Amino acid sequence: MITIGTVVLGTVITRFLPFIIFSADKPTPSYIQFLGNALPPAVFGLLVIYSLRDISFSSGSHGIPELISIGLIIIVHYWKKNMFLSIASGTICYMLIIQFISF
Numbered sequence: 830m831i832t833i834g835t836v837v838l839g840t841v842i843t844r845f846l847p848f849i850i851f852s853a854d855k856p857t858p859s860y861i862q863f864l865g866n867a868l869p870p871a872v873f874g875l876l877v878i879y880s881l882r883d884i885s886f887s888s889g890s891h892g893i894p895e896l897i898s899i900g901l902i903i904i905v906h907y908w909k910k911n912m913f914l915s916i917a918s919g920t921i922c923y924m925l926i927i928q929f930i931s932f
Contacts, residue, residue, distance in 0.1 A: 890932035898923035 884892040902919035
């Protein structure tokens, strides 16, 4: 019960605290706006690096499924401008390649 209460309290605090600190009457500080613009691409960059860190280009499939999937993600994203669609298509492509094609 203490753990659940702590998690609930932490969630409530992190959800409501920004609205208490940054009211609608005052403009949002420039450093918060900067963080709002800079952090999402940084998080996706970290996810890409984390996902590709164990690829060996000298053995196994030589990273071919990963590179094909990344290429598809880039093409779909520039074509449709839809992040969900591009990530889903890249994930499905990767899973199909590693399940049905052997390198």
